[in-house]
Amino acid sequence: MHPLKQGDKDYLSDFLSSGISLKEHFYIPLEVDRSGWNLMMSYLGHRTLNVFRNYSRDFRDKVSEVIQSYDVLFLDHYEMGQYIPDDCSIPVIFHEHNAEYMMWSRLAEIEQNPIKRSVIQLEAFRIKKAESAYAERATQIWAAPNDQIELKKLGIEVEKMVTTYHLGEDDMLDAPELKFQETERRILFIGTLTWEANIDGLLWFIENVWPIIEKDRTIHFDIIGKNPDERLLNFAKGKERIHFHGFVEELESFYKRSRVFIVPLRFGSGIKVKLLNAMYRGLPTVTTEIGTEGLDIREGDEIFQTHKAETYAEKVLLLMNDEPVWSSMSKNSRRKARRYSWKELLDEHDKSLEQLMTNEWEKPN
Secondary structure (H helix, E strand, O other): OEEEOOOHHHHHHHHHOOOOOOOOOOEEEOOOOOOHHHHHHHOOOOOOHHHHHOOOHHHHHHHHHHHHHOOOEEEEOHHHHHHOOOOOOOOEEEEOOOOHHHHHHHHHHHOOOHHHHHHHHHHHHHHHHHHHHHHHHOOEEEEOHHHHHHHHOOOOOHHHEEEOOOOOOHHHHHOOOOOHHHOOOEEEEEOOOOOHHHHHHHHHHHHHHHHHHOOOOOOEEEEEOOOOOHHHHHHHOOOOOEEEOOOOOOOHHHHHHOOEEEEOOOOOOOOOHHHHHHHHHOOOEEEOOHHHOOOOOOEOOOEEEOOOHHHHHHHHHHHHHOHHHHHHHHHHHHHHHOOOOHHHHHHHHHHHHHHHHHOOOOOOO
C-alpha cells in the first residue's frame, strides 16, 4: 500500500509488470504541495507538514480494514507512522530513511533569514515529537548507525534498533573498472533536484566552488535529475559549462566519461545513496562530512570530504589532474563499497523478520 506522488504514477505499470508477487496492491494518488498554505493547514490538526502532505482518509481506512489479515505492519519512513491503527495488534517495523528531525534542525542552522529560520526550527520541533511518537509505537526500528544515535537522543529504546543501510545499485560493482585516460574533464552530480538538501548543496557549490574550478575552461559540470528547481536553473543561467540533463534512463555513459563525482551536502541525515553508487562504480568523489554519515569511510583514501569551498575546489582539481591519486581512490572506494551489498543486508533483515514472526509478541500498551 502506498500513495503515488511526484510522478510515481508514470511508473505504476512498470512496477505492476515487474514480476513481483503481491497478495494485494492498494494505492492512491496524492499530490499536496509543500506550500505556505499547506504549512498553515498542517498546524490545524496534523503533526507536521510532511504528515499532512501524506495524509489520506481513504488510505487510513484501508489500512484499518485489512491489517488483521497480515502478520507485520511495515512503515516506510516517518510520515507513514500516522497510519498505525489505534488498535493495532500486530508487530510494527518502522523503517527510518533518516532521522528526519535532525535534517530539519541542520537546515535551520544554515538558514540566514531569521523568519524562515524560526519556521524551520518550529517544524524541526514538531517532527521530533512526531518521529518520537511513531518510534515509541514500533516494535522494531530499522535505521542506519548514524540515525540510531540521533533517535537514541529522543529516548527511543536501544533494544528496538535494527541496523540497516540505504543502498544503491550494487550491481555496478560487476562493471569493468574505470580508466583515468578514458574519462573526460567532467564533474558529475546525480540526485533528486526537488529535494531541498540537494538544491542547497548545488547552490553552494555553484556559488562558492565552481568559480574557482571554472578558471580551467576545459572542465564541464553535468547535473542529472528530473524537474530541477527554478533556483538552480536561474543560478546557473549564463554559465555555459554547467549542463542540466534532466532525467536520464541510462547512467553508465555518464559514469564512464566523468572524472569526479560530487555530493556537496550542507544538511541532511541518513546514508546518501548517490555517494554509494559513485563508490560502487569506482568514480572518485568529493563530498562533505554530512555526505559520508553512516558509512565507514577513510577520508583522503576512499573519498575526499570537506565543507570549505577552497579546499573542495582543490580536491576536485587534484582528482581532475592527478592520475595516481585518482586511480588509487577509484580502487579503494570500490573495495570499501563491497561491504555494503543488498544480499548481506537482506539476509540480516530476513533474520529479523523471522525472529519477529516466530517469537511470542506482546501488544504494546
